[in-house]
Amino acid sequence: MSAETREPPLLLAxxxxxxxxxWQDNPHRPFCSERCRLIDLGHWAAADYRIATPPSDDPED
Ligand SMILES: [Zn+2]
Incomplete structure (x- = not known):
């Protein structure tokens, strides 16, 4: 008897x-690791930051 075939490992990219x-036992899903998750979060944070702060190169004198 083998219980390995009961729940096939779900793979995701x-x-x-x-x-x-x-997918199972992956605390960082849908990412492969915390690193990728942080990168993605950083990407969104950076995009949001860019939107929140419009470019203003006007020199204030
Ligand atoms: Zn990854």
Missing amino acids: CPRCRTSVR
């Missing part, structure tokens, strides 16, 4: 690096 990772 990391949205950032496309690495196939297991």
Whole structure:
């Protein structure tokens, strides 16, 4: 008897690096690791920051 075939490991591709990772027991899903998750969060944070702060190169004198 083998219980390995009861729940086949679900693989998913990391949205950032496309690495196939297991969905189960993955605290960083949908990413492969905390690193990719932080990168993605940083990407969104950076985009939001850019939108929140319009470029203003006007020299104030
Ligand atoms: Zn990744």
